[in-house]
Amino acid sequence: MALIVQKYGGTSVADAEKIKNVARRIIERRKRGDQLVVVVSAMGDTTDDLIKLAREVTEQPSERELDVLLSTGELVTSALVTMALRHMGYEAISLSGLQAGIKTDANHSRARILDIDSTRMRKELESGKIVIVAGFQGVADDMDVTTIGRGGSDTTAVAVAAGLRADVFERYTDVEGIYTADPRFVPEARPLRDISYEEMLELATYGSKMMHPRAIELAGVYDVPILVVSSFTESPGTLIHGEVSMEIRNKVRSIAHDLDVAKITVVGVPDRPGIAAAIFVPLAEAGVSVDTIVQNASINNITDLTFTVAKSELARAMKVVEPITRSIGARECVSDARLGKISIIGTGMQNNPGYAARMFSTLSEHGINIQLITTSEIRITCIIKESLVKDALRALHRAFRLDEKT
């Protein structure tokens, strides 16, 4: 008998009918004889609706109280899914974050999970119940409810799986797993049989919307295997785990892309200590998330400094950077909001310069100019024109033979 953790997201539980469907799917899984813990998100737009309600009361809601408010969304789903299961004749029980023993720090709205006390979950599992856990929430000292921010329900599921030493976290979705590239852009893209935590983390960070990087990072630390699998088909899905075979490790596994890229270049920056801080500290204080940062080699102590932000943050970032440009004696600052990012990802590529060469020459052959390059040990990223991302994806997918079965 295996111990399985599942998660169902907001769209899967958006109304009573969908909740009944989820209950039927949980029962199908249960019939295979395994123990089940199911983490659920808030129904559909509930969280957004609650935030809207809070904003009607005050523009700046207290974070502690916002957590109390938002945590009710997942409680509602957990109770409804449990009712549906019991109605269908299966023993089940809902547990709040508190009851499930999800201990966090007291950083409201972005709490970190510190520990899982799995006593109650184990007790309910051992009594034969299916356990339904309200995702996205935990409890700090004084039994104060916290929410754990972005990627919340996936992160809850991974933490619960780690705390229970579950065999696998089954992550249902509407596609067949993790693909070699986004199939909406690359029709010949294939689902992978497996992928390493590191590769998946790069994929998630560089464009895949499948799961939040935080959940994958946690899964890697606690070695929780995640099976990304379709809700609708019988395909085997993709296993995210730590034991990818040697042979597969020396390959480009997948190509990620991200269309939400804007670039700011501060031109003619005097190259002296403190310049980077002068620009990025005020940006951080203004709450602008800066992504890639590239500083060219300096010529005559003058350099260019380029960084990227999400398109929605470009205007705010420019407002911060423009006065700084003048105060630090730089020449000007320019921006471009029509960019995209394309990344090839595969463990082992750092040992083989051939990958970078093939990526750059493929893009060149297709007349695609590279504006910025960044790399990690297992990833090479190029920033290019947004309008060329689709062509680049297809060309790279062919060049790295991702359409061929391994």
Added chain:
Amino acid sequence: MALIVQKYGGTSVADAEKIKNVARRIIERRKRGDQLVVVVSAMGDTTDDLIKLAREVTEQPSERELDVLLSTGELVTSALVTMALRHMGYEAISLSGLQAGIKTDANHSRARILDIDSTRMRKELESGKIVIVAGFQGVADDMDVTTIGRGGSDTTAVAVAAGLRADVFERYTDVEGIYTADPRFVPEARPLRDISYEEMLELATYGSKMMHPRAIELAGVYDVPILVVSSFTESPGTLIHGEVSMEIRNKVRSIAHDLDVAKITVVGVPDRPGIAAAIFVPLAEAGVSVDTIVQNASINNITDLTFTVAKSELARAMKVVEPITRSIGARECVSDARLGKISIIGTGMQNNPGYAARMFSTLSEHGINIQLITTSEIRITCIIKESLVKDALRALHRAFRLDEKT
């Protein structure tokens, strides 16, 4: 510095604007220098909406899970009211039933409060905060959320006031207090300055919709004074307490009425042991609440048995009683759904037969026929035609000089 408990019901907190108004009223009260604990209900129709959602999932929701679901309504209000107070510059904190230490038994949907652990509330009060408690909910063993059923938020407020040994529970409403009779029926009705727990309990049980009898009973047991006071005017309101002066105790204080009365009479019942059980046990099993029961003196071992139910339960009750009528050998059973109940209430009236006489003769002078009579130590109730209740109210109000200031 006094310690005050307040409660705001669902209509007072029905939307963001009303929540801001409630926050302003809490602040007005706070400015008088007292410590405040405020119990809140779910917003407007929230509880009904959640019940509807549960019924979409299953006709018979698990009571434990329904409690998890319904308890979220008050959590939402508690967070929003707290946000509004903080936005207006006042230190405040929301507490769930669990955090407020409201310990109950595990009878989901109708839990009884066993104890209040006021440690957390005291801590927050001592740090200068206004404490906002989610009403209607508590916590059983295993930290399982319970709801405490009818009269929930008032009962929570009384229990919290008892646990904190608060000076008074200020119960806001849209009228000026407890009246000598319903002012919609009797224009000359006056608000009372005070009333005893016993009298208020009879009033609540025999028609006043102001508060649930359960909350008043609890207030009496723990001697929690309740000030029923208008949200909209500066009138002093009515104090419900245990120390009504001797003089006032020997008077009719108020006249209650109830228009939701249906009567069933089983005619020609053989008067032998077990007959009452044969009728009322099946009614209880069918979930029908029986109110007044009257059995006439038996003539030749044949009697009539009459009882009243809410109008909405008449059809269901008749379905149960009709076959029983035949099986116990009674002649027939007849019903009347156009009845009302009128009760005069006042401590001390049991020692003075003059009250009953004056009530009956007043009704007689106005041509009002009495169908049933029941009494308690401090109440005399007559069941009459529904269409005559208003006339009876006004006549009795005059006869007992309730329009005259004491």
